[in-house]
Amino acid sequence: MSTMTVRLPESLHEQLKELAKAEGISINQFLVVAAAEKMSALKTVEYLETEAKLASRKAFENVLCKVPDVQPEESDRL
Numbered sequence: 001m002s003t004m005t006v007r008l009p010e011s012l013h014e015q016l017k018e019l020a021k022a023e024g025i026s027i028n029q030f031l032v033v034a035a036a037e038k039m040s041a042l043k044t045v046e047y048l049e050t051e052a053k054l055a056s057r058k059a060f061e062n063v064l065c066k067v068p069d070v071q072p073e074e075s076d077r078l
Contacts, residue, residue, distance in 0.1 A: 006031075 008016070020030040071077075 016027050016030060020027045023030060025033075
């Protein structure tokens, strides 16, 4: 495991303390989770962009042609 020193504005540090306390975790745990969530979001965008580049309009339309043309169930109607 690595150690990192981070300089934070006092106001941000206070908010982190409050949020971590409200979650019942340490500031360290809070920051680890926050970094993991941010990294996950960025990697998801990267993955979707890569997949989108491989997409084919024709293949998409072929899949849509297989969807039956029926009314939605009552519970799915607006």
